[in-house]
Amino acid sequence: MADKGSEGKNTLSIRDNRTGRDYEVDILEGDVIRAMDLRQIKVDDGDFGMMAYDPAFTNTASTRSAVTFIDGDKGILRYRGYQIDQLAERSTHLEVAYLILKGELPTQSELDDFVHEVTFHTYVHENITDLLEGFRYDAHAMGMVISGVAALSTFYPEAKDVHDPSARWQQIIRLIAKLPTLAAYAFRHHRGLPYVYPENELSYTANFLNMLFRIGTRDYKPSPVLERALDILFILHADHEQNCSTTAMRVIGSSNADPYSALAGAMGALYGPLHGGANEAVLRMLTRIGSVDNIPDFMDRVRNREERLMGFGHRVYKAYDPRASIIKRTADEVFEVTGRNPLLDIALELERIALNEDYFIERDLYPNVDFYSGLIYQAMGFPVEMFPVLFAIPRTVGWLAQWEELLEDPEQRIARPRQVYVGVDGRDFVPPGDRG
Numbered sequence: 001m002a003d004k005g006s007e008g009k010n011t012l013s014i015r016d017n018r019t020g021r022d023y024e025v026d027i028l029e030g031d032v033i034r035a036m037d038l039r040q041i042k043v044d045d046g047d048f049g050m051m052a053y054d055p056a057f058t059n060t061a062s063t064r065s066a067v068t069f070i071d072g073d074k075g076i077l078r079y080r081g082y083q084i085d086q087l088a089e090r091s092t093h094l095e096v097a098y099l100i101l102k103g104e105l106p107t108q109s110e111l112d113d114f115v116h117e118v119t120f121h122t123y124v125h126e127n128i129t130d131l132l133e134g135f136r137y138d139a140h141a142m143g144m145v146i147s148g149v150a151a152l153s154t155f156y157p158e159a160k161d162v163h164d165p166s167a168r169w170q171q172i173i174r175l176i177a178k179l180p181t182l183a184a185y186a187f188r189h190h191r192g193l194p195y196v197y198p199e200n201e202l203s204y205t206a207n208f209l210n211m212l213f214r215i216g217t218r219d220y221k222p223s224p225v226l227e228r229a230l231d232i233l234f235i236l237h238a239d240h241e242q243n244c245s246t247t248a249m250r251v252i253g254s255s256n257a258d259p260y261s262a263l264a265g266a267m268g269a270l271y272g273p274l275h276g277g278a279n280e281a282v283l284r285m286l287t288r289i290g291s292v293d294n295i296p297d298f299m300d301r302v303r304n305r306e307e308r309l310m311g312f313g314h315r316v317y318k319a320y321d322p323r324a325s326i327i328k329r330t331a332d333e334v335f336e337v338t339g340r341n342p343l344l345d346i347a348l349e350l351e352r353i354a355l356n357e358d359y360f361i362e363r364d365l366y367p368n369v370d371f372y373s374g375l376i377y378q379a380m381g382f383p384v385e386m387f388p389v390l391f392a393i394p395r396t397v398g399w400l401a402q403w404e405e406l407l408e409d410p411e412q413r414i415a416r417p418r419q420v421y422v423g424v425d426g427r428d429f430v431p432p433g434d435r436g
């Protein structure tokens, strides 16, 4: 029961029916109680005390954060207070990156300096290209980029100085700058094409497209529509508060590991099909369904829980993911240039059915960011293996901002959850010959 205690603080009263004792715990800003306040609840003095059991952290706040706000019921997403649709419409990815990292939108000169810094750190050491050369021709791009990011830590030993803000900033710039280079090299490796070095006078996304798609000519010019569409997709993916990969970044960062190692770990978490690998899984699903005629059979399997409708559902959004509606609009602009992706009809029909059917309505299952992004990426010429990489490039910004916040937060210590032990009690070792 929540109450105003004697000192005017909001408190929660807890009665332990095992002992008949009553406890008062403070309710803090954000309607949270400190899990450690439960520890005083004991049956007797030798008791360890009460813990909260929360597999998958569905109801546990692990931090106070000022980076990203989500209201999942209303479908609201804001970075540092700015509404996502305004940023997607009026800003650029690097401007949003500055906002997310520093907390404020940059002035023109701050933006120019930031863009300059990022642009001039795009090259990777030639030994990194040798490392990437060592992969098989069909290696998954995400595995290659994760390895490249982890390898970067060995090139910048000063990155271990995680308590020095200027050393941190240097690594932040390097990571934001080099991710597209690593990603493009992985793509070219897969194609058996020579790597294209970064061109510093191009925009962040134009340079990326140039490194990916330029063949045999120096005057390749990416379509401005595709350059802008990719920039919008990057803005939409830049941060999303305490999701699986960000939590991985924070957990690894909490041991004071260098940011390259932590970011490689976060990328590993992103890779899974339930998270950033979902856009790849959506495309594979749409391709497998093959035609609108096969949708009824497929949906039967979803209703019977033999399949998941990939690109639907979200732990936090219980409404239309605001990023999905922006992506849907962007898709129309991209298809004007690339031609319509034939899988779009299947996607639209799946969405139409899902938004009208009880199974999905009852479970608040709406399209998430991954449902339409893969269709755009495919139309732009990316193979599905590049999709999670295209997620990781912009999310690098969010991971790093959250890592900074963690290191500046005096309340944070090494992450170390508790467990409820359910294994066998203590027993004596028996030699192999005596085991029954």
Ligand code: ACO
Residues within 6 Å of the ligand: 273, 274, 275, 276, 278, 302, 307, 308, 309, 310, 311, 312, 313, 314, 315, 316, 363, 365, 368, 369, 370
């Ligand atoms: N298709 C069919 N049923 C689903 C789906 C789906 N995509 N997602 C959830 N459900 C059902 C579950 O079967 C469950 O039903 P039940 O209550 O009858 O058992 C109910 O909805 C709740 O699902 P949970 O798995 O408990 O929800 P949770 O919050 O744990 O998972 C998740 C969220 C992982 C995103 C889930 O919705 C999912 O697997 N979606 C498909 C994968 C996907 O698109 N991931 C991308 C997420 S966005 C991102 O990471 C960038």
